[in-house]
Amino acid sequence: MKKAIRKHLTLIASGLCLTLAIALCIPATPVLAAENPDIEVNADITIDGYYSDWNGLPITPITYLADNAYAIHEGQIYTDGERVYVHFKMNDLYRYQMQVQQMTFEINGRSFAMSVLPMTPDGQIDWAFYGEYGNCLPEGTHTNYGVVVDYTKIVESEVAYTIYDPNHSTTTPGDEIEFSFSLEDFCALTGMQIDTVASMTLFNVNIGPEGLKWIGTPTGAFVGVLAAATICGAGYFTYKNKKKKGQGHV
Secondary structure (H helix, E strand, O other): OHHHHHHHHHHHHHHHHHHHHHHHHOOOOOOEEOOEOOOOOOOOOOOOOOHHHHOOOOOEEEOOOOOOHHHOEEEEEEEOOOEEEEEEEOOOOOOOOOOOOOEEEEEOOEEEEEEEEEEOOOOOEOHHHHHHHOOOOOOEEEOOEEEEEOOOEEEOEEEEEEEOOOOOOOOOOOOEEEEEEEHHHHHHHHOOOOOOOOEEEEEOOOOOOOEEEEEOOOOHHHHHHHHHHHHHHHHHHHHHHHHHHHHHHO
């Protein structure tokens, strides 16, 4: 009789552990890119104008209502919980310089104006440079840019803005940019309280209506697995110890 009860309790405990493991392994806000909701990603991105870091991350097509597959821009967004990383690539047929001075950043339900603008060596917006080169940057990768929120608030950031061809011929690659900014600094400047990034979307309306979307944080699933394993392991060893102690009295 006692053996049957013990077996029954073991089955119940195993079932509870399995249920708990499944529940904890499903984060409340999973790591998903909205355009590719079956992929969880983890990236190591360096803002240096070498864009191969972005290979394998979900891509959002930005069409600007184009019906030509060759006239579709691409965008990507990622966060490691400390910084937000963004990448835009213009299609090769686009005959103008990429516009990044008028974007909208939505995070956890709030919206902010966001721009990427040239900076002076002392970290101020370089309006003189913008007036001279704002729409006619020379060939090369430009790193004298920074991220600005709500038109005047300069966020700690890194930018690499590449112009492959200042004439923007249809036979040369379109412009490309990658940038990142500090979430902690963003919060300090905007007054937001961000314990976790539940969701974020970046719109660059000058190149198309589609937003780059990110949902969730990169470590939720791993934390769930670890917690479930710890709890179930503790339960198992507690049961084994009790079993050993009670074997002489069965």
